Amino acid sequence: MEIFFIVMLPVYCPSCHAQLHVRKMQCEQCGTEVSGNYELPELALLSPDEQLFVLQFVKNSGSLKEMAALRRLSYPTVRNMLNEIILKLNAYETK
């Protein structure tokens, strides 16, 4: 049996739970490094499942009906999931 480990981008400090920033990026081809203090995009702050939801939602042309069929959930359940994500994104914006 194969076990897959999903490497997730950490977005919150494991010590104090503050939002993490990006300090360093590296080109995998030539090794050039860029340092700075970059904020993570708002979508990266969502949980992996929420990010997958947003991705599927965009790919399905923003159709809740198709999302409901894809996820085998009822229409209002999918709409409530979207509402939760909108609330979270609005909260990130006001922070």
Add this chain to the structure above:
Amino acid sequence: MLMKRNDFARLLLNPFSRLAGWPALLSGLCVMVLTAVVGYYAGALSDGVLDVHFVDDPADLTWRKALLFPLVSQACLVFVCALLSLIFTRNFRLLDLAGTLTFARVPFLLSMLAGLAVSLPSMADIAADPFVLFRNFGFVLFLIVNVIVVIWVVVWMVYAVRVSCDLKSGKLAMVLILSIVVGEVLAKYLLLKI
């Protein structure tokens, strides 16, 4: 297998994560008609938002009453619940609310089926000794099933409003309690007029 069992248990608690809209409304209405038919033969009637009971005189129970009373009660509940939900949110479809609330009545079928096992003593016997009812196995079974079913229906109603209108905690409790109370009063008033 364990996952499937968990899924089934979750669906028993909240079927509306998967079912809403037209499928919920149509299947709920079909089961309501079936419940009314079983109730007719059991001599029981659902003439309110949350109640199932035996009629005093089985001759009074007509097909019209058996079929129309639950429908009127359900329409009252949906109407009041939709109005109250509008206070907090406009982001819901009436079809989802009507469908999920109608499907929430499905467990009443079990009450009516349990009612088939009851052979009630005559009113004269009950008047002479009211405890005769509690020595009647069928009636005690009906009571136990009915208590479980009413709790089950209330739980499904909670999830129906929660899923359909995205209401939570205090708002959800307020909308549901007021809907049940006002819906019951409105239903009884309209049923007296019919």
